[in-house]
Amino acid sequence: MPHSSDLGRTGLAAVLGLLAAWEIVGRLDVSMFVPPVSEVAVAWWRLLGDGTLSRAAASSLVSLVKGFVPAAVLGVVVGLGMGRFRTVRYVLDGWVNALMSAPLSALVPVLIALFGIRDTVVAATVFLFSFFVIVVNTLTGVRGTDRALVEMARVFGAGEAALFRRIYLPAALPAIMLGVRLGAVQAVKGMVVGEMLISLVGLGERLIYYGNTFLITELYAVIVSVLLLALLASQLAQAADRALVRWK
Amino acid sequence: MTAAPAPVAIIVEGVSKAFGAVQALLDVHLRVGAGEFLGLIGPSGCGKTTLLKTIAGLVRADAGRVTVGGRAVAGPGRECSVVFQDFALLPWATAQKNVEFGLLLRGAPGAERAATARRAIAKVGLAGFEDAYPSQLSGGMQQRVGLARALAVNPQVLLLDEPFASIDEQTRRLFQDDLLRLWSEERKTVLLVTHSMEEAVYLADRVVVLSPRPGRVHAVLDVPLSRPRESSDVRATAEFAGLVDGLWKILRKLQ
Numbered sequence: 001m002p003h004s005s006d007l008g009r010t011g012l013a014a015v016l017g018l019l020a021a022w023e024i025v026g027r028l029d030v031s032m033f034v035p036p037v038s039e040v041a042v043a044w045w046r047l048l049g050d051g052t053l054s055r056a057a058a059s060s061l062v063s064l065v066k067g068f069v070p071a072a073v074l075g076v077v078v079g080l081g082m083g084r085f086r087t088v089r090y091v092l093d094g095w096v097n098a099l100m101s102a103p104l105s106a107l108v109p110v111l112i113a114l115f116g117i118r119d120t121v122v123a124a125t126v127f128l129f130s131f132f133v134i135v136v137n138t139l140t141g142v143r144g145t146d147r148a149l150v151e152m153a154r155v156f157g158a159g160e161a162a163l164f165r166r167i168y169l170p171a172a173l174p175a176i177m178l179g180v181r182l183g184a185v186q187a188v189k190g191m192v193v194g195e196m197l198i199s200l201v202g203l204g205e206r207l208i209y210y211g212n213t214f215l216i217t218e219l220y221a222v223i224v225s226v227l228l229l230a231l232l233a234s235q236l237a238q239a240a241d242r243a244l245v246r247w248k
Numbered sequence: 249m250t251a252a253p254a255p256v257a258i259i260v261e262g263v264s265k266a267f268g269a270v271q272a273l274l275d276v277h278l279r280v281g282a283g284e285f286l287g288l289i290g291p292s293g294c295g296k297t298t299l300l301k302t303i304a305g306l307v308r309a310d311a312g313r314v315t316v317g318g319r320a321v322a323g324p325g326r327e328c329s330v331v332f333q334d335f336a337l338l339p340w341a342t343a344q345k346n347v348e349f350g351l352l353l354r355g356a357p358g359a360e361r362a363a364t365a366r367r368a369i370a371k372v373g374l375a376g377f378e379d380a381y382p383s384q385l386s387g388g389m390q391q392r393v394g395l396a397r398a399l400a401v402n403p404q405v406l407l408l409d410e411p412f413a414s415i416d417e418q419t420r421r422l423f424q425d426d427l428l429r430l431w432s433e434e435r436k437t438v439l440l441v442t443h444s445m446e447e448a449v450y451l452a453d454r455v456v457v458l459s460p461r462p463g464r465v466h467a468v469l470d471v472p473l474s475r476p477r478e479s480s481d482v483r484a485t486a487e488f489a490g491l492v493d494g495l496w497k498i499l500r501k502l503q
Contacts, residue, residue: 146336148332148334148336149336149338151301151306151332151336152330152332152336153349153353154306154324155304155305155306155328155329155330155350156324156329156349156350156353156354157324157326157353157354158353162353166349166352166353167338170340171340173340245340247340247341247381247383
């Protein structure tokens with residue numbers, strides 16, 4: 001079975017190739033907006049060392065957790081409710097669909113008006129960005145439950161509670177975990193958008209600061225940090241998925 | 249034969265059921281003796297699965313009455329269990345956990361559940377596959393898990409809804425023989441819904457023919473073939489061929 005390690009090697013080669021190309025273009029001095037990747041790496045290391053990045057990332061992470069955990073818990077609960085109860089679905093369907101496709105950054109000024117210029121706004125933005133995709137995936141998972149399994153469970157005497165726990169929830173779990181993964185990526189987006197708009201704390205604030213002061217190398221160092229954070233969030237969600245959905 | 253068993257296991261009296269404008273069942277009457285193996289056959293859409301689900305308590309009849317083991321059916325009860333056409337196994341659970349599922353829902357304690365399920369798995373010839381997931385088993389083996397799950401709750405009545413429809417021919421014949429062997433050991437009442445005339449004649453004591461739209465009992469055919477029929481050459485006899493042909497003559501007129 002050489003496939004997965006081959007794929008891993010191909011992926012690694014692609015990343016290394018991209019970095020090499022970046023370095024070459026940077027060295028050719030095409031534009032001040034493309035510094036060589038080695039300089040970005042040096043800047044990243046320096047910003048990590050003097051505490052700038054770690055302070056910003058710590059603040060970002062706190063907002064991320066404060067927004068994402070409630071979004072995941074509430075998203076699954078609302079999704080399950082909408083999946084099982086027609087009334088709940090009818091009441092919420094319009095809202096969920098509208099807000100899912102709405103440009104949510106437009107709501108950040110409302111959040112600022114509500115909470116003031118504080119990190120709470122960032123957590124609230126994270127929540128809004130990740131909540132709906134989790135709701136919709138959970139809902140889809142519940143609605144997609146095999147009718148035959150429901151009938152089988154009823155034959156053996158399952159009531160509504162047992163159906164929920166023994167059939168609908170495990171049947172929807174792969175879709176729920178997909179929603180959580182997509183939600184985790186959305187959450188990082190929400191975090192950066194919120195921080196950039198309030199320009200007060202976290203990695204987003206650093207992006208705005210280095211962008212406005214034309215410290216391009218440092219700007220890239222922060223962008224790389226955000227990418228790493230997004231990757232980490234998605235990997236964590238994927239690990240949780242694998243641990244919970246072992247049968248697939 | 250010590251205590252005399254209840255003579256009739258299933259009584260269906262004047263059952264009608266419509267889905268919207270489609271009259272699936274109309275005034276169906278049926279009696280199935282305790283320990284009897286009854287086949288139920290008819291053209292597609294004749295309501296045979298609806299009748300099975302009504303007996304199982306999954307479908308509520310618009311009119312009429314169903315009694316199973318002396319109890320009027322108002323919902324799924326402990327008297328019946330069902331083997332489903334597409335197996336209806338939990339894909340996230342092992343064979344062992346799937347067989348335990350009915351016991352779990354009926355509140356059996358953990359240790360008893362595991363032991364009963366293991367016995368049922370051995371009975372259907374799947375010992376050693378307890379930890380396999382359904383996706384790792386062939387169709388025939390998956391249906392054996394379905395049968396073990398149905399037997400594990402020790403029902404009086406076993407309702408089989410086209411159980412061999414999704415299984416290939418050789419596997420089906422071996423499985424049919426195992427089913428007959430289990431039936432003679434366990435003395436359950438069996439109602440088998442099938443669309444195979446050969447299968448109905450091979451397995452059943454009597455075959456009930458339903459007419460389509462509205463579904464009602466059109467004919468009842470006795471199958472006087474001697475038992476045990478498993479691992480015998482009964483399929484090759486003229487008597488068997490004559491019975492299948494008789495069933496075909498009835499069904500042909502219904503198409």
